[in-house]
Amino acid sequence: MAGYTNQAFRQICKENGAGLVCTEFVSSDGLTRSSEKTYDYLRFSDLERPISMQIFGDNPVVMAEAANLIQNEFHPDLIDINAGCSVPKVIKKNAGAALLKNPSLLEKIARAVVEAVSVPVTVKMRSGWNRQSIVAVDVAQRLEQTGIQAITIHPRTASDGFRNPADWSLIAEIKKSIKLPVIGSGDVCTPAGALRMFAETGCEAVMIGRGALGNPWIFRQVSELLDNKPPSVTDSPPARVQLCKRHLQMEIQYRGEKVAHKEMKKFYRWYLRGFGNVSEIREKLVRSSSINEACAVLEELSQIQKL
Numbered sequence: 001m002a003g004y005t006n007q008a009f010r011q012i013c014k015e016n017g018a019g020l021v022c023t024e025f026v027s028s029d030g031l032t033r034s035s036e037k038t039y040d041y042l043r044f045s046d047l048e049r050p051i052s053m054q055i056f057g058d059n060p061v062v063m064a065e066a067a068n069l070i071q072n073e074f075h076p077d078l079i080d081i082n083a084g085c086s087v088p089k090v091i092k093k094n095a096g097a098a099l100l101k102n103p104s105l106l107e108k109i110a111r112a113v114v115e116a117v118s119v120p121v122t123v124k125m126r127s128g129w130n131r132q133s134i135v136a137v138d139v140a141q142r143l144e145q146t147g148i149q150a151i152t153i154h155p156r157t158a159s160d161g162f163r164n165p166a167d168w169s170l171i172a173e174i175k176k177s178i179k180l181p182v183i184g185s186g187d188v189c190t191p192a193g194a195l196r197m198f199a200e201t202g203c204e205a206v207m208i209g210r211g212a213l214g215n216p217w218i219f220r221q222v223s224e225l226l227d228n229k230p231p232s233v234t235d236s237p238p239a240r241v242q243l244c245k246r247h248l249q250m251e252i253q254y255r256g257e258k259v260a261h262k263e264m265k266k267f268y269r270w271y272l273r274g275f276g277n278v279s280e281i282r283e284k285l286v287r288s289s290s291i292n293e294a295c296a297v298l299e300e301l302s303q304i305q306k307l
């Protein structure tokens with residue numbers, strides 16, 4: 001998830017049972033122009049392995065070059081091609097979900113990337129460009145011939161954005177029409193939801209995005225539920241406050257106080273979501289003007305007996 005799955009958050013997810021994490025997506029153009037900022041997105045530690053790196057772009061040659069560069073410089077376990085992003089800055093470049101309007105180009109990109117690297121290549125896509133062009137089954141069948149190793153499907157169209165529920169029946173349809181492993185994505189925000197996706201779609205793996213924000217324990221909760229084990233972790237309010245404090249410290253360690261302070265503001269609401277009686281403190285945290293102020297508010301929160 002662009003803007004969220006940075007090093008600190010990925011590490012926290014791994015510690016809490018995530019099987020595979022992915023970096024924030026990076027532009028193939030940015031990579032081949034050696035932009036320092038783009039490189040920053042890709043730094044990781046071995047604690048985060050296995051790790052996937054996602055690239056976007058619309059040019060098979062540049063995408064292949066970017067994938068090769070990533071493989072040689074960063075050594076990820078997988079490289080993922082983005083065919084699902086619907087934000088204007090990506091669509092304008094005919095990349096992300098715009099590739100679903102041009103499946104032949106997506107196919108060429110997939111072939112070029114597969115040829116350029118020795119690590120497994122995967123593709124993540126949406127259902128189609130809009131409701132009038134749901135192309136995911138056809139595209140999945142075409143991609144299966146390119147040498148990629150798995151497909152992730154987030155079954156909403158680009159024009160849906162995040163409106164309307166994800167259509168899990170499309171995950172099941174894709175699963176039936178190809179032999180590659182299928183990873184389902186969309187609206188899994190509880191452990192029971194993950195089990196329901198496995199059962200309803202037959203997918204090999206479930207990808208959890210927003211459901212991990214504020215509750216990175218969800219990965220362990222899913223595994224335990226799958227194994228019929230009693231839950232070993234709690235996502236209680238005090239546990240969330242403690243983890244939020246640690247997350248802040250990790251951000252400081254990786255990116256320095258200034259960036260950490262800004263970055264964490266996105267996460268606070270998620271960690272403190274559902275706390276009934278602390279709206280004032282939550283606002284204080286979100287509006288805090290320095291890292292010291294944020295730490296003090298978090299300390300204040302952790303002293304409250306009944307959250």
Ligand SMILES: Cc1cc2nc3c(=O)[nH]c(=O)nc-3n(C[C@H](O)[C@H](O)[C@H](O)COP(=O)(O)O)c2cc1C
Nearest residue numbers: 001002025084124154185186187188208209210211
């Ligand atoms: C803030 C945000 C950023 C995202 N960034 C990416 C991205 O860079 N690449 C990608 O393939 N999907 C991205 N997604 C989509 C998610 O991977 C996922 O498919 C979608 O959110 C549905 O899953 P969820 O309901 O578990 O969040 C993003 C989603 C969110 C909310």
